[in-house]
Amino acid sequence: xxxxxxxxxxxDLQFGGxxxxxxxxxxxxxxxxxxxxxxxxxxxxxxxxxxxETFAAMYRFTVRKQASRPI
Numbered sequence: 247x248x249x250x251x252x253x254x255x256x257x258d259l260q261f262g263g264x265x266x267x268x269x270x271x272x273x274x275x276x277x278x279x280x281x282x283x284x285x286x287x288x289x290x291x292x293x294x295x296x297x298x299e300t301f302a303a304m305y306r307f308t309v310r311k312q313a314s315r316p317i
Contacts, residue, residue, distance in 0.1 A: 247291035254309060261285055262308035270300060 254261055263284055266274075271284070277296070278289045294300055 247287045247294065250305065250307065251287050258312050259309040260312045261287060262310050264290065265306040265308065266300075273297070 250261070253259070274290070274293050275283065277293060278286070280286075280289075283289050
């Protein structure tokens, strides 16, 4: 997850979420019920440490370009 965070920051991208099955998402939310937890890469890293089989050596996620700030 740290590599993803670094990539996003270097490319001015915003994390849009992971693409996962509903069972994995529900397990994650049971552990991290906070409103924005699904978009928190630090929480996903903690979850992956607890359940290393979660991503089967591959991450699928979405990103979006961050909105430009008005001048």
